Amino acid sequence: xxxxxxxxxxxxxxxxxxxxxxxxxxxxxxxxxxxxxxxxxxxxxxxxxxxxxxxxxxxxxxxxxxxxxxxxxxxxxxxxxxxxxxxxxxxxxxxxxxxxxxxxxxxxxxxxxxxxxxxxxxxxxxxxxxxxxxxxxxxxxxxxxxxxxxxxxxxxxxxxxxxxxxxxxxxxxxxxxxxxxxxxxxxxxxxxxxxxxxxxxxxxxxxxxxxxxxxxxxxxxxxxxxxxxxxxxxxxxxxxxxxxxxxxxxxxxxxxxxxxxxxxxxxxxxxxxxxxxxxxxxxxxxxxxxxxxxxxxxxxxxxxxxxxxxxxxxxxxxxxxxxxxxxxxxxxxxxxxxxxxxxxxxxxxxxxxxxxxxxxxxxxxxxxxxxxxxxxxxxxxxxxxxxxxxxxxxxxxxxxxxxxxxxxxxxxxxxxxxxxxxxxxxxxxxxxxxxxxxxxxxxxxxxxxxxxxxxxxxxxxxxxxxxxxxxxxxxxxxxxxxxxxxxxxxxxxxxxxxxxxxxxxxxxxxxxxxxxxxxxxxxxxxxxxxxxxxxxxxxxxxxxxxxxxxxxxxxxxxxxxxxxxxxxxxxxxxxxxxxxxxxxxxxxxxxxxxxxxxxxxxxxxxxxxxxxxxxxxxxxxxxxxxxxxxxxxxxxxxxxxxxxxxxxxxxx
Amino acid sequence: xxxxxxxxxxxxxxxxxxxxxxxxxxxxxxxxxxxxxxxxxxxxxxxxxxxxxxxxxxxxxxxxxxxxxxxxxxxxxxxxxxxxxxxxxxxxxxxxxxxxxxxxxxxxxxxxxxxxxxxxxxxxxxxxxxxxxxxxxxxxxxxxxxxxxxxxxxxxxxxxxxxxxxxxxxxxxxxxxxxxxxxxxxxxxxxxxxxxxxxxxxxxxxxxxxxxxxxxxxxxxxxxxxxxxxxxxx
Numbered sequence: 001x002x003x004x005x006x007x008x009x010x011x012x013x014x015x016x017x018x019x020x021x022x023x024x025x026x027x028x029x030x031x032x033x034x035x036x037x038x039x040x041x042x043x044x045x046x047x048x049x050x051x052x053x054x055x056x057x058x059x060x061x062x063x064x065x066x067x068x069x070x071x072x073x074x075x076x077x078x079x080x081x082x083x084x085x086x087x088x089x090x091x092x093x094x095x096x097x098x099x100x101x102x103x104x105x106x107x108x109x110x111x112x113x114x115x116x117x118x119x120x121x122x123x124x125x126x127x128x129x130x131x132x133x134x135x136x137x138x139x140x141x142x143x144x145x146x147x148x149x150x151x152x153x154x155x156x157x158x159x160x161x162x163x164x165x166x167x168x169x170x171x172x173x174x175x176x177x178x179x180x181x182x183x184x185x186x187x188x189x190x191x192x193x194x195x196x197x198x199x200x201x202x203x204x205x206x207x208x209x210x211x212x213x214x215x216x217x218x219x220x221x222x223x224x225x226x227x228x229x230x231x232x233x234x235x236x237x238x239x240x241x242x243x244x245x246x247x248x249x250x251x252x253x254x255x256x257x258x259x260x261x262x263x264x265x266x267x268x269x270x271x272x273x274x275x276x277x278x279x280x281x282x283x284x285x286x287x288x289x290x291x292x293x294x295x296x297x298x299x300x301x302x303x304x305x306x307x308x309x310x311x312x313x314x315x316x317x318x319x320x321x322x323x324x325x326x327x328x329x330x331x332x333x334x335x336x337x338x339x340x341x342x343x344x345x346x347x348x349x350x351x352x353x354x355x356x357x358x359x360x361x362x363x364x365x366x367x368x369x370x371x372x373x374x375x376x377x378x379x380x381x382x383x384x385x386x387x388x389x390x391x392x393x394x395x396x397x398x399x400x401x402x403x404x405x406x407x408x409x410x411x412x413x414x415x416x417x418x419x420x421x422x423x424x425x426x427x428x429x430x431x432x433x434x435x436x437x438x439x440x441x442x443x444x445x446x447x448x449x450x451x452x453x454x455x456x457x458x459x460x461x462x463x464x465x466x467x468x469x470x471x472x473x474x475x476x477x478x479x480x481x482x483x484x485x486x487x488x489x490x491x492x493x494x495x496x497x498x499x500x501x502x503x504x505x506x507x508x509x510x511x512x513x514x515x516x517x518x519x520x521x522x523x524x525x526x527x528x529x530x531x532x533x534x535x536x537x538x539x540x541x542x543x544x545x546x547x548x549x550x551x552x553x554x555x556x557x558x559x560x561x562x563x564x565x566x567x568x569x570x571x572x573x574x575x576x577x578x579x580x581x582x583x584x585x586x587x588x589x590x591x592x593x594x595x596x597x598x599x600x601x602x603x604x605x606x607x608x609x610x611x612x613x614x615x616x617x618x619x620x621x622x623x624x625x626x627x628x629x630x631x632x633x634x635x636x637x638x639x640x641x642x643x644x645x646x647x648x649x650x651x652x
Numbered sequence: 653x654x655x656x657x658x659x660x661x662x663x664x665x666x667x668x669x670x671x672x673x674x675x676x677x678x679x680x681x682x683x684x685x686x687x688x689x690x691x692x693x694x695x696x697x698x699x700x701x702x703x704x705x706x707x708x709x710x711x712x713x714x715x716x717x718x719x720x721x722x723x724x725x726x727x728x729x730x731x732x733x734x735x736x737x738x739x740x741x742x743x744x745x746x747x748x749x750x751x752x753x754x755x756x757x758x759x760x761x762x763x764x765x766x767x768x769x770x771x772x773x774x775x776x777x778x779x780x781x782x783x784x785x786x787x788x789x790x791x792x793x794x795x796x797x798x799x800x801x802x803x804x805x806x807x808x809x810x811x812x813x814x815x816x817x818x819x820x821x822x823x824x825x826x827x828x829x830x831x832x833x834x835x836x837x838x839x840x841x842x843x844x845x846x847x848x849x850x851x852x853x854x855x856x857x858x859x860x861x862x863x864x865x866x867x868x869x870x871x872x873x874x875x876x877x878x879x880x881x882x883x884x885x886x
Contacts, residue, residue: 081760081796088762151872173762174794174802175839176872 013327014320021316029305036301040294045263048290049252052265055200055283059267062194063165066184067154069109071167074182077102077113078171087115088173096124108189112164114181115171116142123178127159137270141168142179151176156270156279161206162187162226163269163279186269186281188227195229201262201284203228203235204269207244208277230284233258242266242282254287261287326354330361337361342369399505405460405473405545406522407446408496408529409437409480414454417490430454433487440479444472449516457526459517462504470499470548474541474574481538496529497574498522498542520565527562528571531649535573536622543570553578555589556596557623559646568646588618595627600645602638604631688827690852690860692836694820696868701820702838704738704804705866709812709824709852710833726750727793727803729757732876734793734803738839740813741785747805748782749793751775758796765789765807769796790837790846800874804839829856842867 077083083102086094099113103126115123120134120142134142137157145153151170156163166183170176184190191202204226221244225235237257242264255262262284271278326348333346342365348358378387411417411433418426434456438448441458445466449457458476461469477495484493500521506513528540535557546554554572561568575581575589595610608631615624630647690709694702723745728735730752741747749759751774759781760769765788770781785791785807795801806813812832816822832854837847854860 079799084762088767149872150874170872172794172799172874173792174760174799175792177762 017320055198058198073106111185112183203282402504404462404502405470405499406525407458409456411454412492413490444476494532495539498525499545537573546572561648689825692822693863705816706806706837707822708835740806743788748780761793763791766791800876840868
């Protein structure tokens with residue numbers, strides 16, 4: 001029961017099972033959930049990244065395809081004889097019209113055409129930028145083309161802030177005489193087309209660094225979304241959040257836009273890092289759209305877990321019930337058994353351990369009932385103390401030497417009492433008397449050893465040693481005496497008590513035995529009881545007993561030498577409790593003592609005189625007569641010279 | 653010239669023709685003239701021999717274009733190439749453009765020295781197309797069908813012209829002694845009008861040998877049409 005205060009001790013089996021289940025299930029389910037969710041999220045992010053990379057690739061591919069178309073168209077133009085003729089005619093206006101015509105025929109693959117001579121002097125420019133000769137990026141383009149084996153170069157160049165994919169090709173007549181530069185705008189139309197293919201959002205932004213104070217202070221970068229498939233609100237979020245620093249450029253960036261989150265990937269289209277004008281393409285993919293599956297899966301998983309938990313709880317409750325119900329039944333029965341009710345039995349249908357337990361409890365109850373019955377019966381047959389001794393100790397033959405006080409009680413006058421009564425009544429009366437005696441003995445911690453007719457043998461100090469075994473025997477003696485006198489005037493008790501070493505133990509055969517004591521002490525005790533008739537006293541106690549219970553008052557009766565015993569024994573009559581005796585009794589005791597002294601001193605005349613006087617005054621005339629008779633005998637044949645006053649009884 | 657390298661047969665034929673022309677020239681001048689000779693040895697920046705270079709000797713006194721030959725030239729169209737790729741012709745001379753291929757060609761020029769274009773014609777054309785080149789200068793001719801076909805007609809002021817061979821050597825013999833302006837032209841020569849000039853003195857009976865290193869600009873190639881179609885239409 002010390003576990004009651006521990007946090008892991010449970011008052012109910014059901015609670016224990018539930019806690020156990022939850023303790024087992026929740027970490028497992030939690031672990032699985034964590035693992036699956038993490039992997040799924042990772043996978044989704046990987047998927048988004050893959051889509052984004054794919055989107056960027058498609059962006060590039062679309063751009064490349066359109067550039068190829070542009071190249072094809074521009075290339076065809078360079079070999080067009082009519083165009084050559086027009087070029088040879090050296091008339092820019094005609095050439096301009098021819099260029100517009102080509103653009104018109106290009107199905108939007110070419111948005112601009114620029115023709116420059118080999119020195120970079122602009123001949124025509126459909127974008128009418130007003131350049132006389134090429135500068136900056138255009139010059140770079142020509143240099144790149146010039147360095148190429150076939151005179152071919154492409155680039156992205158911003159015209160009025162709008163990025164154009166441009167291509168430069170030589171114009172042969174039949175030797176190269178000029179450069180033709182064709183271009184198409186990376187405009188709304190373009191990003192819409194990319195979005196159609198990739199299902200990703202595409203934006204093209206330009207980053208202009210406004211150097212307010214050169215060489216000092218950070219660059220002020222002005223970001224402007226040129227074209228985008230995003231909504232205006234999302235475009236603004238994009239412009240606010242996107243990062244263009246070196247490390248961020250190649251990484252995926254997450255943009256929390258007005259409508260939803262986007263994962264973004266940057267592609268540099270124009271301008272080196274740190275250049276005054278940089279143009280980027282931003283491919284974006286909605287995070288929510290892609291993680292929809294994850295969210296759905298997660299909620300499915302949670303629903304499934306709840307179902308598993310509920311089902312498991314129900315299963316546990318059922319299990320707990322199936323175990324606890326019969327257990328509680330058993331507990332009830334066991335409690336009843338504890339209270340002494342062995343009649344209840346448990347009905348458990350199951351054949352499992354609980355069934356076995358119930359069966360065991362039932363048989364235990366039967367066993368206990370039987371034992372109780374035996375104990376009860378034993379208590380009736382033998383005394384309670386011996387019954388306990390028998391029931392609680394291994395029953396074995398043999399014994400031990402113990403000091404005990406043995407009480408023999410007999411009923412004087414019982415035969416007279418029974419005269420004229422039918423046997424049944426005799427037995428009833430006997431049982432009543434014996435019950436009374438037995439109750440008295442037991443009430444003084446004595447043990448009734450056996451009944452022999454109307455005689456009772458009782459033990460004090462065995463099997464259980466007490467503090468005042470002999471005194472208890474004395475008290476029992478007095479009570480028995482008075483009880484019998486009170487019961488019927490015709491009845492009186494005669495009791496012998498002796499104290500000494502006895503052999504105590506179970507006597508008999510291995511099949512049938514009883515706890516008892518044997519030895520000289522027992523025999524003497526019985527002899528003392530039988531001597532009461534001779535001395536006409538209600539009791540005789542041995543000297544050993546009298547010494548052992550000094551709080552009582554005795555009268556020395558005699559020194560006797562019983563049959564079979566060489567040792568003579570001083571015997572006494574118990575008169576009452578020391579200090580409670582009446583004066584007359586005290587006088588009588590002292591008178592008897594004086595007479596006895598004269599008798600032992602062989603002053604026969606004096607003894608005779610004293611006993612004779614006492615015989616008249618005292619109640620017990622027979623006692624005095626016993627001594628008077630002996631005096632007569634001793635006068636005729638005096639005792640041996642070493643006579644101490646003992647009287648030898650020839651036989652029992 | 654690269655085209656000839658990629659086409660050994662055309663190159664060989666060109667060499668044969670060149671030899672024939674130089675031999676006939678030699679025989680022509682041997683009887684009447686003494687052995688004044690000028691030899692030009694041409695290499696490029698890498699030390700490789702430069703073929704297809706035109707050497708022209710200009711002289712105040714000899715500047716009588718009508719007096720000498722080289723008034724007729726023929727530029728064949730063989731296996732979709734012009735053969736030869738460099739031709740010299742004295743101003744006022746004619747050049748014809750026979751078609752030896754079994755497909756049609758369309759020869760044109762937008763060069764200021766001579767702008768012309770022929771209709772599409774084949775090898776069975778009765779009349780061989782020819783043009784008269786009156787203005788000295790370089791005429792670049794192409795075919796409007798085959799973008800890669802390119803040939804140069806050097807219209808010279810004098811008839812003292814020679815074209816360097818595969819060893820980068822151009823030789824003129826039987827030159828009257830005197831002071832000349834030596835003009836060297838190459839289609840890729842890094843100089844104004846792709847030409848260089850210097851004064852040379854030819855002494856009687858003297859032999860002049862000049863080594864020149866020409867700075868050439870990089871050649872820009874034009875892709876030839878795929879060979880599959882060539883097989884099909886030959």
